Amino acid sequence: MKPNETEISTLGEFGLIEKITQNFNSRNDSTIRGIGDDCAVIGQGELKTLITTDLLLEGIHFDLRYVPLKHLGYKAVVVNLSDVYAMNGTPRQVTVSLGISKRFTVEHIAELYEGVHIACEHYGVDLVGGDTSASVTGLLISVTAIGEAREDKIVYRSGAKDTDLICVSGDLGAAYMGLQLLERERQVSAEQQDADFEPDFAGKEYLIERQLKPEARRDVIEEIARLGITPTAMMDVSDGLSSELLHIAKQSKVGCRVYEDRIPIDYQTALMAEELNMNLVTAAMNGGEDYELLFTVPLAQHELVSQMKTARLIGRVTKPELGTCLVTRDDNEIPIRAQGWNAFE
């Protein structure tokens, strides 16, 4: 590196994106929303097209020593569909591009595509394209998902208002704990050098499933619609709740209070944190890969939100000057910082 050059890790992913895209302006009427939300929004009619894309790289996002290829194919599709649901849209198509090094065979790729196929069937989306190439090292997957939504139904990250309620679906931290568990068993296996070594996941199946086979929360979107709830802001929890709360706060120009005792955590997650001597709330706030939906709703819909089976209230939106804070069980207010997953660290 030359003296006047900058390491990417000093900016991080979001800082880098902000810097390199600052000179880009939109010129087409059909570009409704560009960079900065879960999906881009494009199109000329009332029905808009949603576009999102995600990379999954071997050695960065997944480790094939414990991730089965079928699960990987499934997950690669699902994490993109999650972004379409996070706009309150319906995913319709995906493209799947692969870079494949020499150690992979036709059978390996067929197994990966079996997972892609199952995800497409399950979520009702069509595989419509992609690109397939050799790669120098490892496997890489680049998926683009295409969805649709009526313009007046689309929910951005920028619509949260002071006094809105903050909700999150499912529970948090389990996928991260699943990763810790898989990593621990892999190390034990390597140390024992025993070909017959069987990892022990008894009683921890939920953690493994959350890591290896996450689901996109179509059911949350459906429940919201059924109850007549109208979210003001929404995004999916991929990097961790802390990071996502900061995105919504920044883009909506608001603050928030989230209550520690309201953060949804599964029993297996709590046990695993204890076993690994990790801070449970830190794992739940920053673990990432939950693919739950974080959304805000008007205070007037409190009654409706309390009827939801797929999501719960975790806090409230405030004026921006109050900052974004976690309120602990002993009533301390701790400023939320993004400690979520960063590929450049």
Next chain:
Amino acid sequence: MKPNETEISTLGEFGLIEKITQNFNSRNDSTIRGIGDDCAVIGQGELKTLITTDLLLEGIHFDLRYVPLKHLGYKAVVVNLSDVYAMNGTPRQVTVSLGISKRFTVEHIAELYEGVHIACEHYGVDLVGGDTSASVTGLLISVTAIGEAREDKIVYRSGAKDTDLICVSGDLGAAYMGLQLLERERQVSAEQQDADFEPDFAGKEYLIERQLKPEARRDVIEEIARLGITPTAMMDVSDGLSSELLHIAKQSKVGCRVYEDRIPIDYQTALMAEELNMNLVTAAMNGGEDYELLFTVPLAQHELVSQMKTARLIGRVTKPELGTCLVTRDDNEIPIRAQGWNAFE
């Protein structure tokens, strides 16, 4: 590899795609065309959305020892826009995803995005998203282009009919010769181990430009529209004319005759082939990366086609049983085989 497993190179890219996607069926009304053309075609109204995606991987598709990052960013966008024009569509948006290894700095990525920016400005498209990640080794770029076209204007690969005329824009083989030249100068430079070595590209600038800074043929689409020509089949020449002719023949269920003396070849391409002792027609037929447009038109439009400044007639479509052949200068008919670029070889 286990005994019952298959190396990917035995199937090649198209064989692999055919095998792994055979179980996929479309279920959404909005999926008009999936895998198998330059773009997928989706949408519910008269105005359709076109989607295409391409991977560019370091060490496979480009060599940063002689490809400037700005050119690479430009090319990564352009090769995708070329696929939108090849459907007779208008590109409107792109997403650009990057995998970046540790040797790249913020300044490197800014340079790459300068090229992306120039391409977006030049072709009037908006950057609307992407994903940015660390990678274990090298640089990877995954671009998705989104375009639009009126349904009745879209040209597929499958519409060529017996007696149609075959046309190609620009000239062929120059990008391939540019690559040979860049590779030769790199080797000379490495052998001389002279830091001040300056490659000699005098009189060969066109070849270098075709390799490093290809353009998508928007002007061809515009001329076709202006003259009232209605192509029956079209695709862009990325893997080489031979490979593309076989795609159109297969998908349109036709044969063809292409005339050697009609293949458009630039003077610099011819000189370079002589200098490198390579067969010129082979280079023009199989070189790849030309990003020209190959299209067929009804015989009745012969007069209109002859007025085109951006494209010329190179052959005619025949009944399928006549096969796909190149007619040499001495009137021999040689069956065309795909010898174009294959990343898995």
